[in-house]
Amino acid sequence: MDNFLDLAEINYFTPENAKFYKTKNGFAAMKAFMPPIPKDDLEVEEQQDKTPVWQDLGRVYFHRMFPFETPDEFISVLNKDGKEYGIIRRISDFSGEDADIIREALAKKYLCPEITKIISIKEQLGYSYWEVETDMGRMSFSMQDTYRNIARISDTRLILTDVDGNRYSIKDVLALDRKSYRRIELYL
């Protein structure tokens, strides 16, 4: 083996080995062509039959591996207990219903309104009170320790976390209108 990183296997899901469907109540679920999932992690590995078979995995959970950098690539597919079944390399590998199910499940898991305009920021007693326009409508929220709760993903990209734990994104802070930029400039 040339590179010992090859020792770690990654199970990529593709349209050839994965088929997504919805449960009766609209949760994402899937069927996959892969080695049988051991019922108990104490089963000693050598005793297992590793020949892949089609199996119904039931409800699955998605988790972005690089939520800020590549939200539509590298998506981990997990079971209820957080054990990984495999990885979706790109959502665009899938089409039609499969892609729709993945996108819908992600949209339900990640809520992060995009701030398009900052109407006002007031600071008082160590808290800041924000009034903003987002892609989901007008919102107001408050932040504690403001400087520290603005994550600088890149030179222009920001993620704000408010006192309750809600997140707000600013994709490109330089693209904001002048007034909005002046308001947030202090925290950059």
Place this chain on the structure above:
Amino acid sequence: MKTKNATPAEQIAAREKALAMAGGQADYSFDFNLSSDNRFSYGACVIHNGKIFLVCGDRTDTLDINAIDEFRYVNNIGCAAIEYTVGGEDYELCRSDMKNAVAMQIAVKMMTAVKEGRTVVNNELVVCPKCGRTLKPGATVCLNCINKKLLFMRLLPYAKPYAKQLTFAAVLFILISAINVLLPVLYKKLINNFITADDPNTTGFLLLIGAITLCGLVIAVAQMVRQIITAKTSNNILVKLREVLYAKIQELSLAGITRRSAGELINRITSDTMVLKDFLVGLFPELIQQALIIIGVFAVMLIFNWKLTLIILIPVPLLILMFSSIRKYTHRMYHRQWHTESDLGTILYDVFSGMRVVKVFGTEKKEEARFNKYARRVADISQRNERTWNLIVPFANFLLGIGEYAVILIVGKNILNNGGMGLGDLIQFISYVGIIYGPIRWMAYVPRRIAQTATSLAKVFEIIDEKSDVAETDKPIEKQIHGDIEFKNASFGYNAYEYVLKNINLEIKNGEMVGFVGRSGVGKTTAINLIMRLYDVSAGQISVDGIDIRKYSQHTLRSQIGVVLQETFLFHGTIYSNIAYAKPDATKEEVIRAAKLANAHEFIMRQPDGYNTYVGDRGYTLSGGERQRIAIARAILRNPRILILDEATASLDTETERQIQDAINRLISGRTTIAIAHRLSTLRNATKLVVFEKGMIEEVGTHEELMRSGGRYYKLVMAQRQMSKLIKNK
């Protein structure tokens, strides 16, 4: 302010609709604000009489709690949901953004309790009575609505013991102010009666000069004494406050402490109290002093010539406005500078503490570039700030000067023209103008400082007011314990919606050695923490000698439990003081015996300074095994009735482990011992093994029994044997 926090009418309508469905009564209710496809909507849920009443937009739903198998709180990213299961099929009850997350967690706990036939008192959701905001768990005051005046009043009890000194200081304050008001009057006399007079009287002149000098002297002495008194009393108040705060933090449960980071707690004891000190020593006395002087001057001026006085006052609000806007601007400037400087500090701290990693991976150049980039940024910003500052300040002073001179010009002209007043009157007036205008610049930033102090004060009192959630009962039992431990239906969760331990039933008799086995994260350490009462059970109970541990005094209970953890913490000090830590009144002989029992004596004797060897930061001068043995000696010294070993030998080599195992075997006879170990061979002496899985007990029995039954323990042993076989074969 009011409109911002107001609940939208649609939300109130949803609440009322849900309540009406429940017949106007609710055991518990909460709001949610997302539809199932994560769009904003208005929803409310009421739990009453074993039923759930749900309103979400136009949709309504009624569910019977008993018909549902399981409720779950699902934490997503930026949103949360409640899900439930019926017949293996998952359903979503409701979803919300994080604003209602705490309320939803409690709802799940309540619904589960109702389902299991328990009654739950809803005392966890703390809502600010003023603005209705749900407070974070652990927070007791809403910083949004806190009353600043009341906050400052709370400092009074701390000042009470110094009433005498403070009264004296107040007298001095008044004295200084009075003299400040008096001085210009003396100047006036000096000029009118002597300098501009035709035949000055020398004795009177000297007398007046003497009076002025005396005034200066009195002010100097009074100010000195005042400063000494205020500094002394405020430092005393600060020390007291720190003491109270520190004692309170120690008293809090581990949960209360871990909810905040160590850094935050340190901040509250050091920086927040420091801000208070700055206020008490510096700002507050100065404020009183200036206020008294201004009031005095103002009164005298009014008596002297009220029309002119009012003219003088006209520009004052303007100037205050000007300086507060300059303040705001420069504050923004320096705020930025401060942040970039602190970023630079973080980078330095990062690199220096990770120097080994940097060197090993040869990334010095990269780190250098990173540092340079930030250093450059700091330099740029501070350069720009200095430039702006130097542009603003002289200009602002010039403006202030113009204002002052304009007033003097008008007033002076008036006084001279109106006649009846001399140059002395003018000088007196000018001095008063100076006294009133002087502190304007300073006053522009007083509100900010007061706000800052109020924040610190609020944070300090938040901790002082916090109730420990591991509370002592009224009459705590203090007695020698025997060592029988029993878990009765004990459940525990670090947060409201997830139990880490579920329905644990376990009996451990005095003299038994019990091994807790299972994968990491299944609740073994949590079970031990519960026995030590670092946390209290969420449901059920744990008893020692048949008495609920919550009835014991915490000190009595813990002083009879000895603990050895995997990660041994040694305090700054000698080996001796570290062993004696558990029992400060131990004799030297006892310490030596404990060290011998722990197989530590020998290696201690190899140290040049024996028991007086200094072990520094976390004891890095000692090896892991040596530190472990000191920890065991520490536990032995207490002669505990219950001994707890949490992975005490996990990170050691076989020889050291054998030595420590020897020490432990000596220790466990006649005591109740609970040991957690991943290496199952270390538990071969256990009289009982308890296998944990997913927060529950899966198997209980001796090694032989469990091997025969072929369950999880058997598999674990087999897996470990295979591992060691693999290693041997290689």
